[in-house]
Amino acid sequence: MATAIFTLMFLVTMVLLQLMAVAQTNGSVPVGAFVTATDDAPSWLSSSGEFAFGFQPLEYKDHFLLSIWYAKIPEKTIVWYANGDNPAPRESKVELRGDSGLVLTDPQGNIIWSSGILLGTVSSGVMNDTGNFVLQNSSSDRLWESFSNPTDTLLPTQIMEIGGVVSSRRTETNFSLGRFQLRLPDNGNLVLNSMNSPTKFAYDDYYRSGTSDASNSTNSGYRLIFDESGYMYILRRNGQTEDLTKTAVPTTDFYHRATLNFDGVFTQYFYPKASSGNRSWSSVWSKPDNICVNMGAGLGSGACGYNSICNLKADKRPECICPQGFSLLDQNDKYGSCIPDFELSCRDDGLNSTEDQYDFVELINVDWPTSDYERYKPINEDECRKSCLDDCLCSVAIFRDGCWKKKLPLSNGRFDIGMNGKAFLKFPKGYVPLDRSPPQLPGDKKKPDIKFITGSVVLGTSVFVNFVLVGAFCLTSSFIYRKKTEKVQEGGSGLETNLRYFTYKELAEATNDFKDEVGRGGFGAVYKGTIQAGSTRVVAVKKLDKVVQDGEKEFKTEVQVIGQTHHKNLVRLLGFCDEGQNRLLVYEFLSNGTLANFLFGCSKPNWKQRTQIAFGIARGLLYLHEECGTQIIHCDIKPQNILLDNYYNARISDFGLAKLLVMDQSKTQTAIRGTKGYVAPEWFRNRPITVKVDVYSFGVMLIEIICCRRNVDLEIGEAENPVLTDWAYDCYMNGSLDVLIGDDMEAKNDISTLERLLKVGIWCIQEDPSLRPTMRKVTQMLEGVVEVPAAPNPFPCSTISEYSQ
Structure with missing residues (x-):
């Protein structure tokens, strides 16, 4: 009998385990499923296994955090958590219930946390590969999702609407509510602020995105978008965007997250998925640039606790130092408040002067700007010190262009090299510091007390930094003077630009006499070389063969156009040479070559890589058309003029044929320029040229990116290989997208993105330029921010569409 019962229990257990495994193959979690908080508890995985939902052990003994984390990296980085303020004891349980969603209970059955009241009955949960845990009904409608209830982290594809809030945790390992918030209030400004934790009362902002317009609300922001390619931006109501991610980020095979760290710094990170080598989270950008200085002069202690000094580290994260x-106050919270080891008394025994009783620690470029109660001006340094010595309420005197007296508690303390002043911190002579450290264990070696070296460290750092800045100024001035003199001596053409000027000899040496040719175009060749710019840097040197007429015109255009642009999806021009008859351009070297070589090689590239490249090109063109100081029409968009960096981010290059538009100019007349297969029809009809010629070329190239095939292949007859854009439209109309992409299984498995991109491409190649969307609209359609309507026949002219706006 006992054997039969044991066998039955074993079979039931195996069936349950099998059901759990089946559920996890697609990330689905059935109603009734539960997980118990133990050291080896299973978790609910996304279909790819990249994200997990379950319990993570805390540093508190026998307590757990219900959370979502990256499951495939050693750090198991947590991106969402439910019960930060109320850790769950061992043997607690989270269960998915049909009537109430996710419910976390302790071993006695008391509710610790739940997903709240739901408008419907839950049929299943889904741990998505985006990191979003979703509760849905039988019609797959979303009833609740973790993305709509963020904690301290945002993930790609996550959107923050007006009223959205992200809050920091208390410390790196304490997940209770912290002191900082990221908010998108009604005015459309993305802000960072500190707050009073118990009441959540928000103090003054210490960062603002500048996306609020009180005079015209359509210019204000209303969404914070973290797109699937790892770019974060604020979408304004008028459709324009404000980029937070302003530099290129690796897109393929990398994880991305944006976290409001416990110290108040909002940072975007990336992490390589590959298992080889040392892996860690790397920073893309941080806001604010300097939290120690940017923290406002309002209520609260500042970036650090009261009586502390905030010092910015190289990673733009603060460290907090007790003077x-x-x-x-709390030895376990190094970012918390500091308390004095002595007492400053106002009781005067009349036996000693204040000079006999007190002394100062002198701190260079340290200030607590919100704690002063008196100011004297004019006054010298000795008078400032004496004024504080004679005042029993005075704890610190700041001397700059006047004297500020301050009393405890001191708030918003910071080290600021731009302050150019001194702090005199008063303490009793001969005081004995109170020992608040744990008792020393036998055999432990006594460590030097950081309190007594803080003043020396800050002072030494200040002197060193000032020395470096003075030296850098002298070297920079010398360098600029030498280059200006060099250019005059060499007889350059006098192009007005901020770019570096090279001599022909420098570039000949850099390229080993132009031996390593890596490419050739209509006006010359491109060579690989190295230059010294603080360190050895690999560059691409474009040498023009023709220095008259077209060649000279292309050279000047390229210098003038690229010299005034700066965008993550444009190639960077580092310098030039116009010595005598020599015309050379020096670019950053991009190791992965051209998009043409990438697309039209022997093997078909990764589908996700191709889509991210298309998004990058669109952003680059949007910058040229609408966001650059001078509106620019590229006039020669094609795969040969798109370069790929180390992470296969697209960079638009070759601006030799570009046209610059003056203020309020939207069109121009010019001779036909561009490359066969990518040239818009209006070039041949003697019509004014607008930015829509670039939109047309982008549309052709987008369809090439989808199909990995040239639009017009001159080596193959048209009967064997028809024009790609014609064939693509036929496939779209016939509903045969699978024929268009052949054996590309990745694209077939992402059919919605494929259809969206193809429709955008067809809109872009409309014969009537007024029907083509702007690059802003193209970018929004590509990223799924706006719907893409059915695309009309691109070849006959037709009525104007709303997508021309």
Whole structure:
């Protein structure tokens, strides 16, 4: 009998485990499923296994955090959590219930946390590969999702609407509510602010995105978007965007997250998925640039606790230091408040002067700007010190262009090299510091007390930094003077630009006499070389063969156009040479070559890589058309003029045929320019040229990116290989997208993106330029921000569409 019962229990267990495994193959979680908080508890995985939902052990003994984390990296980085303020004891349970969603209970059955009241009955949960845990009904409608209830982290594809809030945790390992918030209030400004944790009362902002317009609300922001390619931006109501991610980010095979760190710094990170080598989270950008200085002069302690000094580290994260004579209030919170190890008394026994009783620690470029109660001006340094010595309420005197007296508690303390002043911190002579450290264990070696070296460290750092800045200024001035003199001596053409000027000899040496040719175009060849710019840097040197007429015109255009642009999806021009008859351009070297070589090689590239490249090109053109100081029409968009960096991010290059439009100019007259297969019809009809010629070329290239095939292949007859754009439209109309992409299984498995991109491409190649969308609209359609309507026949002219706006 006992054997039969044991066998039955074993079979039931195996069936349940099998059901759990089946559920996890697609990330689905059935109603009734549960997980218990133990050291080896299973988790609910996304279909790819990249994200997990379950319990993570905390540093508190026998307590757990219900959370979502990256499951395939050693750090198991947490991106969402439910019960930060109320850790779950061992043997707690989270269960998916049909009537109430996710419910976390302790071992006695008391509710610790739940997903809240739902408008419907839950049929299943889904742990998505985006990191979003979703509760849905039988019609797959979303009833609740973790993306709509963020904690301290945002993930790609996540959107923050007006009223959205992200809050920091208390410390790196304490997930209770912290002191900082990221908010998108009604005015459309993305802001960072500190707050009073118990009441959540928001103090003054210490960062603002500048996307609020009180005079015209259509210019204000209303969404924070973290797109699937790892770019974060604020979408304004008028359709324009404000980029937060302003530099190129690796897109393929990398994880991305944006976290409001416990110290108040909002940072975007990336992490390689590959398992080889040392892996860690790397920073793309951080806001604000300097939290120590940017923290406002309002309520609250500042970036650090009261009586502390905030010092910015190289990674733009703050460190908090107790000044000499002060110790941490909580030894486990190094970012918390500091308390004095002595007492400043106003009781006067009349036996000693203040000079006999007190002394100062002198701190260079340190200030607590919100704690002063008196100011004297004019006054010298000695008078400032004496004024504080004689005042029993005075704890610190700041001397700059006047004297500020401050009393405890001191708030918003910071080290600021731009302050150009001194802090005199008063303490009793001969005081004995209070020992708040744990008792020393036998055999432990005594470590030097950081309190007594803080003043020296800050002072030494200040002197060193000032020395470096003075030296850098002298070297820079010398360098600029030498280059200007060099250019006059060499007889350059006097192009007005901020770019570096090279001599022909420098570039000949850099390229080993132009031996390593990596490409050739209509006006010359491109060579690989190395230059010294602080360190050795690999560059691409474009040498023009023709220095008269077209060649000279292309050279000047390229210098003038690229010299005034700066965008993550444009190639960067580093310098030039116009010595005598020599015309050379120096670019950053991009190791992965051209998009043409990438697309039209022997093997078909990764589908996700191709889509991200298309998004990058669209953003680059949007910048040229609408966001650059001078509106620019490229006039020669084609795969040969798109370069790929180390992470296969697209960079638009070769601006030799570009046209610059003056203020309020939207069109121009010019001779036909461009490359066969990519040239818009209006070039041949003597019509004014607008930015829509670039839109047309982009549309052709987008269809090439989808199909990995040239639009017009001159080596193959048209009967064997028809024009790609014609064939693509036929496939679209016939509903045969699978024929268009052949054996590309990745694209077939992402059919919605494929159809969206193809429809955008067809809109872009409309014969009537007024029907083509702007690059802003193209970018929004590509990223799924706006719907893409059915595309009309691109070849006959037709009525004007809303997508021309």
